[in-house]
Amino acid sequence: MDAVDSERLQRVEAIFRKAPFLENLGVKFLGCGPGWCESGLQVQNYHKQQNRLVHAGVLATLADHTAGAAAGTLIAPGEIVLTVEFKINLLRPGKGQSLRARAQVLKPGRRLSVVESEVFAKDGEQESLVAKATVTLAVLADFKEDAG
Amino acid sequence: MDAVDSERLQRVEAIFRKAPFLENLGVKFLGCGPGWCESGLQVQNYHKQQNRLVHAGVLATLADHTAGAAAGTLIAPGEIVLTVEFKINLLRPGKGQSLRARAQVLKPGRRLSVVESEVFAKDGEQESLVAKATVTLAVLADFKEDAG
Amino acid sequence: MDAVDSERLQRVEAIFRKAPFLENLGVKFLGCGPGWCESGLQVQNYHKQQNRLVHAGVLATLADHTAGAAAGTLIAPGEIVLTVEFKINLLRPGKGQSLRARAQVLKPGRRLSVVESEVFAKDGEQESLVAKATVTLAVLADFKEDAG
Amino acid sequence: MDAVDSERLQRVEAIFRKAPFLENLGVKFLGCGPGWCESGLQVQNYHKQQNRLVHAGVLATLADHTAGAAAGTLIAPGEIVLTVEFKINLLRPGKGQSLRARAQVLKPGRRLSVVESEVFAKDGEQESLVAKATVTLAVLADFKEDAG
Numbered sequence: 001m002d003a004v005d006s007e008r009l010q011r012v013e014a015i016f017r018k019a020p021f022l023e024n025l026g027v028k029f030l031g032c033g034p035g036w037c038e039s040g041l042q043v044q045n046y047h048k049q050q051n052r053l054v055h056a057g058v059l060a061t062l063a064d065h066t067a068g069a070a071a072g073t074l075i076a077p078g079e080i081v082l083t084v085e086f087k088i089n090l091l092r093p094g095k096g097q098s099l100r101a102r103a104q105v106l107k108p109g110r111r112l113s114v115v116e117s118e119v120f121a122k123d124g125e126q127e128s129l130v131a132k133a134t135v136t137l138a139v140l141a142d143f144k145e146d147a148g
Numbered sequence: 149m150d151a152v153d154s155e156r157l158q159r160v161e162a163i164f165r166k167a168p169f170l171e172n173l174g175v176k177f178l179g180c181g182p183g184w185c186e187s188g189l190q191v192q193n194y195h196k197q198q199n200r201l202v203h204a205g206v207l208a209t210l211a212d213h214t215a216g217a218a219a220g221t222l223i224a225p226g227e228i229v230l231t232v233e234f235k236i237n238l239l240r241p242g243k244g245q246s247l248r249a250r251a252q253v254l255k256p257g258r259r260l261s262v263v264e265s266e267v268f269a270k271d272g273e274q275e276s277l278v279a280k281a282t283v284t285l286a287v288l289a290d291f292k293e294d295a296g
Numbered sequence: 297m298d299a300v301d302s303e304r305l306q307r308v309e310a311i312f313r314k315a316p317f318l319e320n321l322g323v324k325f326l327g328c329g330p331g332w333c334e335s336g337l338q339v340q341n342y343h344k345q346q347n348r349l350v351h352a353g354v355l356a357t358l359a360d361h362t363a364g365a366a367a368g369t370l371i372a373p374g375e376i377v378l379t380v381e382f383k384i385n386l387l388r389p390g391k392g393q394s395l396r397a398r399a400q401v402l403k404p405g406r407r408l409s410v411v412e413s414e415v416f417a418k419d420g421e422q423e424s425l426v427a428k429a430t431v432t433l434a435v436l437a438d439f440k441e442d443a444g
Numbered sequence: 445m446d447a448v449d450s451e452r453l454q455r456v457e458a459i460f461r462k463a464p465f466l467e468n469l470g471v472k473f474l475g476c477g478p479g480w481c482e483s484g485l486q487v488q489n490y491h492k493q494q495n496r497l498v499h500a501g502v503l504a505t506l507a508d509h510t511a512g513a514a515a516g517t518l519i520a521p522g523e524i525v526l527t528v529e530f531k532i533n534l535l536r537p538g539k540g541q542s543l544r545a546r547a548q549v550l551k552p553g554r555r556l557s558v559v560e561s562e563v564f565a566k567d568g569e570q571e572s573l574v575a576k577a578t579v580t581l582a583v584l585a586d587f588k589e590d591a592g
Contacts, residue, residue, distance in 0.1 A: 134529075280558075
């Protein structure tokens with residue numbers, strides 16, 4: 001079934017809302033289900049390289065964070081995920097008015113999850129794949145949970 | 149000799165100064181020589197994850213951008229470098245007051261350069277390696293150079 | 297159209313037939329079309345780790361080589377592809393009687409191609425994804441072509 | 445101190461001796477110490493690509509396996525390491541009479557170890573770096589140890 005319970009949905013939404021760096025970039029949570037998550041942002045000048053294209057660091061941030069949220073849809077309460085490593089290929093110039101990332105868990109696990117993220121740029125009516133990442137995340141008990 | 153000529157130094161400095169996303173993050177150019185570059189930033193709240201640690205996207209941005217600058221110390225006037233792909237391992241929690249990235253060209257090339265970047269976090273007097281990246285960059289003729 | 301002309305088909309088949317290391321591993325070409333290729337092997341004891349599982353090096357070889365062949369379906373006569381780098385995630389233990397790799401070009405290019413390879417292990421009737429790789433390849437003129 | 449106890453040395457040597465795929469490739473254990481390992485092979489025709497160069501899969505196997513052995517120098521009795529993922533950059537053509545891999549643990553851990561491997565090819569008197577890999581390994585209890 002392509003839905004997550006409301007407790008989990010709130011937890012995933014919070015991964016975006018409570019991260020100051022994501023707020024700085026203007027990233028919005030777009031939706032999630034079991035094993036996937038989507039997010040996006042409106043491209044602003046401060047997202048760019050010297051050459052007017054979106055900086056690879058913005059694409060990497062979207063890809064990594066959305067991957068973490070996708071993995072987060074499959075973990076138990078009291079668990080967290082942390083990125084161990086990721087690899088990203090920059091496939092086309094990042095130009096357009098908005099970006100959208102879709103992350104899909106390739107292999108969930110009790111200790112490690114592997115997630116793939118695709119980042120699309122929308123330029124006018126045209127959306128194209130600009131980056132693809134593979135993200136390995138550790139699943140951990142959140143010892144600091146009570147400390148909030 | 150561990151120095152670059154002044155034309156090249158200005159070109160590398162400009163890679164940091166003219167990139168709006170780097171200005172947004174507060175990244176400062178710290179120095180460069182043939183095949184290497186260093187940059188850094190003072191950690192602010194807006195660099196962080198929900199868990200108070202520096203976001204992996206910030207570490208990735210520093211690692212990638214500084215790698216591009218290191219590769220840029222070895223190219224000819226009229227050439228540019230573009231990141232093809234990178235992989236980053238997050239080795240320790242990104243905590244501290246400042247970050248420093250040091251990028252070193254592992255293999256220069258006419259078409260492709262491979263660069264390694266290490267990102268260190270300084271927490272009080274202690275500096276520790278928090279991330280390491282390998283970055284593959286394409287060396288290209290900058291067709292738009294006259295258009296500035 | 298999901299077919300390649302016969303000249304190209306022969307060229308891709310030769311990528312498997314003429315590589316001594318692939319012959320050593322017993323890799324068979326299974327098929328190709330524009331932008332994809334499949335290969336496989338019957339698992340033998342000499343493919344294994346000390347723990348009786350297929351060695352990651354065998355999975356990596358299949359993934360890389362089949363990716364090269366997939367990229368090879370899209371290049372012009374007189375061009376060759378060379379692996380620049382790849383990343384592979386080992387998702388499940390490599391156990392079973394046979395392996396199959398399917399490679400699909402994610403982004404073709406005049407200078408660089410990015411290909412994804414999935415490696416499946418068949419254990420009895422069950423086939424499962426055991427590894428996934430992303431491979432970056434350079435497209436080059438084959439200067440040595442006349443030398444055969 | 446740059447030495448490992450004899451129990452550990454034997455365990456690391458066995459990682460090479462007992463792996464049929466490594467025997468197939470003719471890989472020899474060359475030495476190890478706390479956090480590092482070296483191995484090598486004499487290049488034969490069956491290690492090669494169609495173009496007479498050493499196949500990337502051979503380089504990847506050496507890099508990965510030697511990384512596992514390096515991580516293995518730091519684990520406790522009853523633990524094993526398994527490769528989670530690796531990324532390898534192929535820096536120069538793999539030509540020469542012999543290969544040598546040197547793996548060094550970048551970040552040891554109780555659950556995960558990150559290791560870097562450099563592969564060198566020796567052509568006459570000249571040794572050059574032909575590949576560099578970053579390998580992430582899981583540290584696990586070896587439940588099958590008594591079945592050994």
